[in-house]
Amino acid sequence: MTVEERERPTGAEAVLAGLDEQQRAAAAAVRGPVCILAGAGTGKTRTITHRIAYGVHTGVYTPEQVLAVTFTARAAGELRGRLSGLGVGGVQARTFHAAAMRQLRYFAPRVLGGPMPELVENKLRVVAGAATRHRLTTDRSSLRDLAGEIEWAKTTLATPDDYPARARAAGREAPFEPAAVAAVYESYEQLKQRDGTLDFEDLLLVTAYALEEHRDVATEVRGQYRHFVVDEYQDVNPLQQRLLDAWLGGRAELCVVGDPHQTIYSFTGADPDYLLGFADRYPDAEVVKLERDYRSTPEVVGLANKLIGMAPRRTGLPGLRLMGQRAAGPEPRFLEHPDEPAEAAAVAAACRELVDSGLPAAEIAVLFRINAQSQVYESALTDLGVPYVLKGGERFFERPEVREAVLLLRGAAAGRDDGSPLVPAVRDVLASVGWVEHRPPPGGAARDRWQSLSALVDLAVDLVAEQPALTLAGFVGHLAERANAQHAPTVQGVTLASMHAAKGLEWDAVFVVGLVDGVLPIAQSLARPDAVEEERRLLYVAVTRAREQLTLSWSLSRQPGGKRARPRSRFLTGVAPDAAVPVRTRVARRVEVVLDGPAGELFERLRAWRAATAAQASIPAYVVFNDATLQAIAETRPGSLTELSALPGIGARKLELYGTDVLAAVDGDDPH
Template identity: 55%
Template structure:
């Protein structure tokens, strides 16, 4: 592929990024606008044109998964040798290399978790600390360290930023805990993850020879998700750069959702001021989502008022128009969960893969009802944040078998060899009928088969190449796609995308969360909703339940972020009742788009219902609701027993209207007056 062919694959804005190879560059990239594509093509263009030596390029991301994806894309473009790592991975690599000469000995062991350290520090201070309190105190320790706040300055600086301590303890008490925490760490001879960056910063500041060596190694820097950098990460980046200006940053202020961890978009918004003459490119063409999804995302963000940054981009949809966004209100969380499961089943029947469907929520505790509803419906699911893919026994065993087959399968096409190897481990061409653990095991193995097919098609990879890819993915925890609905919090969903997304619990107290206090915190909750919306490619539903439990007090109101957006006739009344006409119209349009083969029967049922309603002098929806008519049109029941199991058909309505409904389904002409006179 020539350089011109490479660049021809980009739109004008992406190409502007790829062609700007030297000097400071700030890319303001909206959701779904192809930012990873733009920066990987920029690196590839720099290497192909001879401007970059790939070994001197350092691309920094915020997750191991994103780093792995970037390395994979660069390999697909024929570029090898570029370092794509997280801040922590890059820092740990350098710290491990320079520690023996700069400090002496080996780098101290890194504590996997802070919990035991924080718990011991709290115990020494006589503070009661249960699991939740330890978690909150650990979060405050992390905030102080990534914000470059010392123990002595903590109380004053935390107060200035509106922090009120943690776990019910005031700022002075938390400051004492920070000091004791460091003592506990030193006594155990361990460091934490923040120390990796802090220690490297210290070495680079004190040892000019070390700093010079790092700067000679890395000459060109790229930082993704730049809106999420902390003061500590920015300090390290400044030391890597020295007085040079070879820096490309990419970010979206509208996706700033981690300020509670010390992340700040200030470095992104101030970039043109800090680097005079920096070029700024905006990526606004959204290739991910339909116009319906993009319009909703823009409208939610537009209502942020003065809290919307001038650096925010307004997305322009590039995909064809599709189904409307759904807005649903339910009586309780159980009804919400059951209907979501029902709609997921309908999408699956339409051909949408379960791995392309996600249910997103604000807090992890909301997943319980969804998990139960999906289990009851026989739909597989994966909770993001659960057992890691590469920790599963069947996956570990499969990788060992594949590694052992590298030599023996040299004369066999790789996809065929992988199938033969995994067949001995329980894989079969067709999924097992059984559910539960048996099906989960098969799904894990089948994801390895699919990965092998993809690598063979895109890179002509052999078995050794597959094993190398798996080793790298294991290190980055970049799991292959496993079939099943993804359940995830909005925070955990960032950076991911699906064909269909269900946003549940979009009500006051959940979104924004009741703990969010102050304008800045509320603005971040709005951005969290924006992130959730922009995860959807085509199908999107937002819903909430008026009560938590069945029969509970219906006191919940829809999220304020949807005022003027929710289809309630445009009155903007906070938590106001849905306009029946608007809601019915939206549901009908969606049904027609998603079920074209059933539209004719649905319209005949509506016509019949209208005649019945007129004859009995009642509103049409009291006869049978639109959703019930849609269920009938889809199921096409042949007898009363099949009709009775459909939602909205009780014993009374079955007796009153059942025979007529079946007649309409059969295509017969129904004389309503004659039926009523019987």
């Protein structure tokens, strides 16, 4: 054995060797109760796994007696994989539901008098049956919202009798009156009991009941599991806490890990007070803070600290202030745009530029508040030939309500006089499926459906601004072109995601878009200060997804030509500079420097043509083509429509509208 090998740390020492001071303190705290406050990017999973491994290597833990609880199967799998790499096997790393399922399946004969009941395969079907009992007219969206209300009630331990008062106190936006929801909830429970089935909330409730009411079951489970670790503890709900308390049985061998700044799931029943009040429940708890951020540059970290630092101080555990550990990077950018299509076009152009510079598209993300915002970004990226993937939701044209609407629009176009104005025609068709202008319905799923249909109306308004004579048949054809382009398979692409879906992920470059009041914070949160602050934390989560490049943007109007009166998000006050960077000026300046000679002359000729075309149609110039596309045309000088269509930013519709004029400009002719 060499001197180097003899001096190399082994066993427990090796587990702690690669950790920083804060991580080491957390990993060495193997006796509970322990609370690890882990900020974004501070190595939370690394710390958890090294803590478990250190406890095993020091003999404090027997691996099979450790239960690590996570919120996703992916996170549980990652824990098991990392523990295996540290030479530790046998630890149970599971989600709450997976752990409860395993225990209840084993104890069902004792607790329930028979085998494990079947799980509800289709909750919406049972909810629909319950709603029918009370003669409620429901569509799929309202059924999803009813199911969501029942899940919220069960996770917060509210009975059907409790629901109306609890829902009002929590400011719930249900699809029906609270009394009607409570009646459906009660019938839902009766139908499950009739069929002898359980839903996923029942798994936790019945398992907790088994431990609370059956001493032999509690003795066996508590003898098996002696040490508990709970990840993302800020997201625990009352039902999960009840099961955790039942597992513990009054013991304190518990380590919880969480970040109060990333509490963004209160609407599902999550209660951050379990984390914030941990030291009150366990006065002798050891509290360790992880604040060294290894994910983001100091510039991104500084912005995140400033953003969350403007939130009202919450009582409970000490706060977190991230400290960036990476080398310096670019300052975050704050960009203001005249309207949403301009914002999307600028973001798409920036993504195109990043990809062309060598950054993999998979290392770029565009984050928005609601899924309905994805449509304009899907279209803008498609126009520039930038591949994308949509996370946490269906592509816009694959959403059931959009597919239904397109079918109805196609049918209406087949029997309508082409002289009819487009926008009123689209509104009339969508009104037939319940869409009402300016009146989003209560309930998350119903509101999502309304927003998707509104996006179709907005698209019609935008297209009429470009093509005043566009007919309903032409609009339907345009929708088909977009759908076909966006159905192209994309394995590696820019990630489009809601801020909620982005939690736990990270990218080199992140664009946080649509930052206007009424979107973030979302309109329905404005009546409740606590809900507004959760929206602030949601923005904090979005900001901390960026490793190196961060851009935050907003638009003053929803559509081109509209009144530019939308206020930027209140969360940017004191964070963003008063004046935003004029994106198009920056792009134009860069192009003017790069292009000279014949290419520069052609570029200026194309810009003059674009200005005249835009003025004639009363639309902003960038709606025709942005500067990046004009630069590509000037540099390649396409000689045919086929060659032109291969360039970024030249979709089928723009090729049809402007292709001949562009080729004329390339040939030196006057397109007008």
